[in-house]
Amino acid sequence: MTHDGHIPYQMDHLDGEEVLQRAQSIFEHWSKRRSVRFFSDKEVSQEVIDHLIATAGTAPSGANKQPWTFCAVSDPHLKKQIRQAAEEEEKAFYSGRAPDTWLEDLATIGTDWEKPFLETAPWLIIVFKQVQDVQADGTVRKNYYVSESVGIACGLLIAAIHEAGLATLTHTPSPMNFLGEILGRPAHEKPFLLLPVGYVAEDATVPDIQRKDLDSIRSLYSPSKRH
Numbered sequence: 001m002t003h004d005g006h007i008p009y010q011m012d013h014l015d016g017e018e019v020l021q022r023a024q025s026i027f028e029h030w031s032k033r034r035s036v037r038f039f040s041d042k043e044v045s046q047e048v049i050d051h052l053i054a055t056a057g058t059a060p061s062g063a064n065k066q067p068w069t070f071c072a073v074s075d076p077h078l079k080k081q082i083r084q085a086a087e088e089e090e091k092a093f094y095s096g097r098a099p100d101t102w103l104e105d106l107a108t109i110g111t112d113w114e115k116p117f118l119e120t121a122p123w124l125i126i127v128f129k130q131v132q133d134v135q136a137d138g139t140v141r142k143n144y145y146v147s148e149s150v151g152i153a154c155g156l157l158i159a160a161i162h163e164a165g166l167a168t169l170t171h172t173p174s175p176m177n178f179l180g181e182i183l184g185r186p187a188h189e190k191p192f193l194l195l196p197v198g199y200v201a202e203d204a205t206v207p208d209i210q211r212k213d214l215d216s217i218r219s220l221y222s223p224s225k226r227h
């Protein structure tokens, strides 16, 4: 099969038993991932962060537009500014802006307006989605499936962070336009997620919450099982 502009691509062909073993061990490993809100201030090198972001940049994207920018912040002054602005928004959120049902759902997780991890974690990665494709000469073109693409890239980033032995939190201060202002991002870039990255604090805790089991998230349509 030949297509103009294509190059050959091969993957190792594993047998079914090895694929099953890998699938099982991936699940066991990933079951241990948690969102962490208590970080150590132990240093993480820029080289590590660069590799993690490069991994996120391998994500698929609509029409290969790669509509993402990852801002890696370790400057303590900027982290402090981000924490202050985030806590201002969070205070308004927790003391009136959030609907009661949302606050009820958050009660089990135990979050509040205080976000010390925004200064403790050695790095903050702020992910921006590019709602338009603005080229170097100023030409503006469309981007496609931007949120889906950037969401997948963030999933890969979270995976890479976990695989590297570090921790993160998917943080979404609401609203988060202040991030574009503080970091001086252009208007076509909208803040998408904020991920503190670092080692887990020695005395860290996580909420005692449960994940849905396979039967409640998977609906099967195989020939042997009519639903």
Ligand SMILES: Cc1cc2nc3c(=O)[nH]c(=O)nc-3n(C[C@H](O)[C@H](O)[C@H](O)COP(=O)(O)O)c2cc1C
Binding pocket: 033, 034, 035, 036, 037, 109, 111, 169, 170, 171, 172, 173, 206
């Ligand atoms: C899109 C998204 C936004 C989130 N926003 C926040 C947030 O702003 N603050 C926070 O503490 N956790 C936030 N979380 C983390 C969730 O609370 C967490 O993933 C969930 O409770 C499950 O816990 P686990 O990640 O440890 O499995 C967010 C998660 C997602 C996917």
